[in-house]
Amino acid sequence: MSELKLIFAGPVGAGKTTAINVLSDKPSLNTDAAVSDVTAARKATTTVAMDYGSLALSDSQKVHLYGTPGQMRFRFMWDLLANDLAADCAGLVLLIDNTRASPYRDLKYYVQEFSNLIARKKLIVGVTRSDLRSEPKLAEYEGWIEELGLQAEVRFIDARSKVDLVKLLQDFVGEEAQADWQQLLDDAEQAPERSVADSPAPESPVSDYLGENIVMKDSxxxxxxxxxxxxxxxxxxxxxxxxxxxxxxxxxxxxxxxxxxxxxxxxxxxxxxxxxxxxxxxxxxxxxxxxxxxxxxxxxxxxxxxxxxxxxxxxxxxxxxx
Ligand SMILES: Nc1nc2c(ncn2[C@@H]2O[C@H](COP(=O)(O)OP(=O)(O)OP(=O)(O)O)[C@@H](O)[C@H]2O)c(=O)[nH]1
Ligand SMILES: [Mg+2]
Structure with a gap:
């Protein structure tokens, strides 16, 4: 059985835990804890260590999925995953939440934090929650990716949709994978919609879109x-x-x-x-x-x-x- 590894990274609430839950054949391992800090306005739980799941691509190949915690205070886990546990991964899936104040700053920040990994491995950017806000548009992301000197595809996805995720995997690792993609897609279409821990999380609010700047409010x-x-x-x-x-x-x-x-x-x-x-x-x-x-x-x-x-x-x- 050959194996592939993928790392999922990105800001709080972008859908890393959700994506790994949805993709994984067996119940995935999540380390979510109730939120007691500033994230509480957006989400009930947050990942404190990592997520892990796996998906059989065929009888002869399996993909291991590792999710990082979004919060900066757990960034030591990013290094551990990128440089150690999954240093031999096939690539990085960066999830960006379109409803946050500055998706551009998020993109730039995570690209920088994972720059060592990106220098050696492939990158794909999945922008989530675009059903809640359609701005920034895909063309803007493409511009930013070019500006940051990256070679990466970017697309809108819903992290709750297994079909979106399987298509993303197919386009990302299709060349090195031994998979029956049609079968995987058919299975994905049958899959029930799943969310974090199978329970609907409260919808995080859509922030004011601030472009490239962070503006501190009086509050x-x-x-x-x-x-x-x-x-x-x-x-x-x-x-x-x-x-x-x-x-x-x-x-x-x-x-x-x-x-x-x-x-x-x-x-x-x-x-x-x-x-x-x-x-x-x-x-x-x-x-x-x-x-x-x-x-x-x-x-x-x-x-x-x-x-x-x-x-x-x-x-x-x-x-x-x-
Ligand atoms: N409306 C909408 N909701 C989405 C979409 N993608 C994910 N979600 C929801 O957004 C939330 C994402 O939460 P998590 O999966 O916990 O996010 P995370 O990236 O693991 O966050 P941390 O562990 O805190 O870093 C869940 O409630 C998902 O159901 C989308 O495209 N549209
Ligand atoms: Mg998480």
Missing amino acids: IVDDVLNIKGVQGAALATDMGDIVTSSLDDTELDDFIGFMAGIVPVFEQVSDLGRVRSVVLKSERNDNVSVYVEEEQVLGVVSSNRASVRILRQQLDDLLQWG
Whole structure:
């Protein structure tokens, strides 16, 4: 029996777990846990380690399917799968959710994270949930893929549809596979629609489409306050004007506004390239972290007992999934 391996990656809620459940002959192994963090607005459960399933392509060949967790805090699993467990895979299936705020940023982010694998292996991009929002269009994705210097096919699929998934496999690994595709497609047509753990998950909302930029909404201040160890936050424009603040310390507000102006100057005079955050760590008092996005700056005051690295990761998750 010969074997093929495929890795499924992509953002939270793109449908990696769903796709592996739908494709797998035997019940797939999922490590989903209830969501207790910023992802909760979009989904009830999220993958915390990995998904695994397998599908017999014929009597002589089997394809192993490995799904990665979408959340950044579990990105060590991405490396483990790409460099170790499934380093000898035939290729990467990147699923992108068309209803998220910036599918372009998602695409760019995951392509970068898996660049070592993509340099050695084939890539195919499946865009899900286009029934809920049709923008961006396929032609836009094709443009982005070219811009990112990739050679990959992109198509709209529904991760709940076995037919869509079998067709994707056929076009992706058809050449190296020994499969009776017609038989597989006929079987897929008979297959009942399945979702995560066979139970319908709540539909995640369609975000405002932001193109290539992340725009922090005023509500980011309230969202950040939900992160453990955070004591206060303020959002400022790149001109240093405070938009919203939970801090009752105007000097701190002024300082965060001041950093909005300082960071671009610092970038220009140093060789550091793009600076995304500045952290002032205190031995005795709270830490102040300043995060710089396009045209906006977020200042966060946190307990010096909270890890700055974890705070950064949770904020990244918030910006990415929010
Ligand atoms: N309407 C619609 N729903 C879809 C489509 N594809 C997948 N879904 C749904 O979107 C959700 C995807 O959830 P998961 O499969 O858990 O996503 P995931 O990529 O594993 O997410 P993480 O494990 O959190 O990274 C499920 O509720 C699917 O039923 C689609 O094309 N259209
Ligand atoms: Mg999952």
